[in-house]
Amino acid sequence: MSDAETNEAEVILETKGICRSYFRGTEVPVLRGVDLEVRRGEMVAIVGASGCGKSTLLHVMGTLDVPDAGEVWWRGKKIDHRKRRACDRFRNESVGYVFQFYHLLPELNALENVMLPALIRESIFTYWTRRRGIRKRAEELMERVGLGHRMDHRPAHLSGGELQRAAIARSLLGDPELLLADEPTGNLDAETGEGIIQLLCELSRDENLSIVLVTHDAELAKRTDRVLRLVQGALIEEGADDVLPVAGHLDESPSSMAC
Amino acid sequence: MYKHLLCSRYLTTRYIALFSVVSVMLGVTTMIVVNSVMGGFRQRMLERLHGILSDVIVESTTMDGFRHPDEIMSRINAAVGDKIEAMTPAIEVFGMLHFQNNGLGQTFTRPVRLVGVDPKGRAAVGEFGDHLLNADNSKDPSFELRADGKEWREKNADLFDPKFGVPKAGSIIGYQIATFRGSNMFEDQFLIRPGQEVVITTVTAGRKPEPVSDRLVVVDHFRSDMSEYDSNYVFMPLKELQERRRMGDAVTAIQIKLKDEADSPAVVGALRAALPPTFFHVQTWEDKQGPLLQAVKVEAAILNIILFFIIAVAGFGILAIFYMIVYEKTRDIGILKALGASNVGVMNIFLGYGFILGLVGSVFGVILGVSITLNINEIEETIYKWTGLELFPPDIYYFKEIPAQLDPMTVVWIVAGALFIAAAASVLPAIRASKLRPVEALRYE
Numbered sequence: 001m002s003d004a005e006t007n008e009a010e011v012i013l014e015t016k017g018i019c020r021s022y023f024r025g026t027e028v029p030v031l032r033g034v035d036l037e038v039r040r041g042e043m044v045a046i047v048g049a050s051g052c053g054k055s056t057l058l059h060v061m062g063t064l065d066v067p068d069a070g071e072v073w074w075r076g077k078k079i080d081h082r083k084r085r086a087c088d089r090f091r092n093e094s095v096g097y098v099f100q101f102y103h104l105l106p107e108l109n110a111l112e113n114v115m116l117p118a119l120i121r122e123s124i125f126t127y128w129t130r131r132r133g134i135r136k137r138a139e140e141l142m143e144r145v146g147l148g149h150r151m152d153h154r155p156a157h158l159s160g161g162e163l164q165r166a167a168i169a170r171s172l173l174g175d176p177e178l179l180l181a182d183e184p185t186g187n188l189d190a191e192t193g194e195g196i197i198q199l200l201c202e203l204s205r206d207e208n209l210s211i212v213l214v215t216h217d218a219e220l221a222k223r224t225d226r227v228l229r230l231v232q233g234a235l236i237e238e239g240a241d242d243v244l245p246v247a248g249h250l251d252e253s254p255s256s257m258a259c
Numbered sequence: 260m261y262k263h264l265l266c267s268r269y270l271t272t273r274y275i276a277l278f279s280v281v282s283v284m285l286g287v288t289t290m291i292v293v294n295s296v297m298g299g300f301r302q303r304m305l306e307r308l309h310g311i312l313s314d315v316i317v318e319s320t321t322m323d324g325f326r327h328p329d330e331i332m333s334r335i336n337a338a339v340g341d342k343i344e345a346m347t348p349a350i351e352v353f354g355m356l357h358f359q360n361n362g363l364g365q366t367f368t369r370p371v372r373l374v375g376v377d378p379k380g381r382a383a384v385g386e387f388g389d390h391l392l393n394a395d396n397s398k399d400p401s402f403e404l405r406a407d408g409k410e411w412r413e414k415n416a417d418l419f420d421p422k423f424g425v426p427k428a429g430s431i432i433g434y435q436i437a438t439f440r441g442s443n444m445f446e447d448q449f450l451i452r453p454g455q456e457v458v459i460t461t462v463t464a465g466r467k468p469e470p471v472s473d474r475l476v477v478v479d480h481f482r483s484d485m486s487e488y489d490s491n492y493v494f495m496p497l498k499e500l501q502e503r504r505r506m507g508d509a510v511t512a513i514q515i516k517l518k519d520e521a522d523s524p525a526v527v528g529a530l531r532a533a534l535p536p537t538f539f540h541v542q543t544w545e546d547k548q549g550p551l552l553q554a555v556k557v558e559a560a561i562l563n564i565i566l567f568f569i570i571a572v573a574g575f576g577i578l579a580i581f582y583m584i585v586y587e588k589t590r591d592i593g594i595l596k597a598l599g600a601s602n603v604g605v606m607n608i609f610l611g612y613g614f615i616l617g618l619v620g621s622v623f624g625v626i627l628g629v630s631i632t633l634n635i636n637e638i639e640e641t642i643y644k645w646t647g648l649e650l651f652p653p654d655i656y657y658f659k660e661i662p663a664q665l666d667p668m669t670v671v672w673i674v675a676g677a678l679f680i681a682a683a684a685s686v687l688p689a690i691r692a693s694k695l696r697p698v699e700a701l702r703y704e
């Protein structure tokens with residue numbers, strides 16, 4: 001997707017001056033005014049040192065966390081974090097979430113975990129009438145992430161990479177408009193990681209899915225439309241072809257000042 | 260949908276929670292068994308009391324009684340005749356019973372309640388006949404010596420002074436007055452049998468009560484299995500008692516059996532209006548036994564409260580286990596919320612889980628409780644056979660069998676209580692789960 005194209009597409013998610021601090025004895029600011037626009041079909045990578053607040057930002061964007069200051073706008077409407085029902089619906093229907101630590105439910109098998117967003121959305125009766133469709137879609141997604149042979153395995157019997165892929169399948173089940181992915185390739189070998197990267201690119205290109213992903217993977221970051229670096233609680237745009245900092249560079253960004 | 264799925268998964272994967280099922284089950288079982296046995300006792304007791312007392316009793320306010328019972332009875336008939344099936348006059352006074360047991364060489368003197376009755380009339384208003392030991396008397400109650408009594412007298416003719424002859428009046432003596440049972444004895448021993456003689460002493464009616472005594476021949480025993488009656492009642496013919504007490508045709512009570520027992524309160528009301536209250540005291544049998552029935556009721560209520568604590572304990576078990584589960588599931592709760600589950604939905608998972616645990620416990624409790632209740636006598640027997648422990652000695656309880664009676668309504672209430680407690684115990688953990696903030700929950704790794 002070229003820059004020109006991207007600029008024309010509709011902005012679906014926008015954050016304005018997001019601030020978030022935590023209290024650890026004293027107030028520790030993590031985000032200090034994050035402004036971000038995500039357009040339809042756009043793929044944005046957020047990079048930054050460990051502990052600089054990338055996950056926190058993703059949580060705020062997905063209404064899981066409430067910012068201390070600043071606003072999140074969804075398709076031209078301001079999201080009110082206090083309206084719990086609206087936020088629940090938003091999370092269920094409009095966003096797909098891939099967590100840094102997979103987060104599958106141990107009591108359900110892989111397929112059921114993938115179906116979970118639909119299970120949450122449907123009541124027992126509507127589920128009954130739509131169960132075939134839901135199941136078929138979940139199976140399709142499992143195949144797509146390469147887990148077709150692991151459908152009835154419990155999470156405890158899956159490897160880290162398989163869990164990651166199940167989590168990605170789950171995030172796509174509800175056909176979200178925005179995918180928030182926290183290190184989606186963090187636990188995968190180069191080959192599987194490549195598969196996932198291709199999948200994400202495909203989704204963004206063909207199905208116009210907007211993706212915001214957090215990554216330490218230079219390979220993945222390179223393939224996105226934009227790379228943003230979270231430094232000292234704010235986002236700085238980087239050239240897409242800039243080389244990502246090496247580990248030594250990472251450490252330079254002083255973590256003691258809780259960027 | 261996820262609520263049902265997770266509920267059932269938690270149920271089949273968290274075995275620790277099944278312990279709370281067991282505690283609910285035991286609580287429900289205990290309550291059902293104890294209530295059935297208590298209810299059975301109560302029911303038996305009521306039946307017996309009812310059988311002895313008949314439906315409505317018109318009593319004199321004085322031991323001297325009232326004259327012209329026929330006239331009173333026609334007044335009663337005029338007032339509520341259409342509702343009456345049978346009525347009979349009776350005299351009840353205090354007396355003294357004295358007899359000698361030749362085998363033991365000992366004499367016995369006991370305070371008793373002396374009841375003058377017309378045996379056939381008495382049998383018509385209640386279960387008098389059923390409580391008589393001699394089968395002939397059960398069919399056709401009378402104060403005549405029956406075969407067993409005559410036989411005994413013939414065999415032991417040497418004990419009697421022929422000069423005195425057979426006493427004119429017969430008497431029927433309460434079973435517990437006439438028998439005893441020592442420790443290690445399996446059968447009641449008779450102190451006095453039909454054919455033997457007793458001396459009764461009572462007082463005359465009138466201005467100055469004077470003691471009078473007379474010899475009576477024992478013709479039968481009265482056994483209602485209600486200790487209060489069996490250890491106090493001595494029956495004799497109404498006419499004879501009137502004569503001894505020099506009270507003419509006066510009686511102290513009229514017992515009335517109604518066609519429909521449900522009319523009792525109405526009949527009592529009508530009779531209270533028809534008869535002067537200074538002389539007559541009209542009561543239903545339940546009024547007359549009021550304090551006793553009340554005591555039984557209170558006893559049952561207290562016992563139920565205590566037993567309910569058993570289920571409450573099970574409830575605290577659920578509470579503790581649920582807190583643990585919620586704590587353990589913090590991350591999962593965060594996931595569910597992150598995927599759009601509402602707070603109420605998450606709360607419902609745990610409420611439903613608690614409710615289902617309660618339900619499963621209750622169902623097993625009902626199955627176990629009902630089967631124990633239905634087979635309680637066999638179980639008691641088996642325990643006796645194996646351990647020699649007699650859980651239910653008949654000489655204490657007066658029933659040959661444990662009179663368990665299953666009341667469906669009671670079972671329903673017990674189950675409702677158990678379900679309520681199980682649900683209530685899961686409320687706190689469920690609220691805690693619903694209050695969890697997703698980000699914090701997700702930080703658990």
Ligand SMILES: Nc1ncnc2c1ncn2[C@@H]1O[C@H](COP(=O)(O)OP(=O)(O)OP(=O)(O)O)[C@@H](O)[C@H]1O
Pocket residue numbers: 022023024030048049050051052053054055056057100699702
């Ligand atoms: N609930 C909390 N209480 C206190 N501090 C918190 C809390 N959540 C996050 N933090 C702190 O906020 C900072 C940002 O955390 P966050 O998880 O967003 O980092 P991150 O950029 O995702 O790091 P990583 O790359 O290692 O995943 C960290 O220093 C973390 O310790």
Ligand SMILES: [Mg+2]
Pocket residue numbers: 054055056100182
């Ligand atoms: Mg992170």
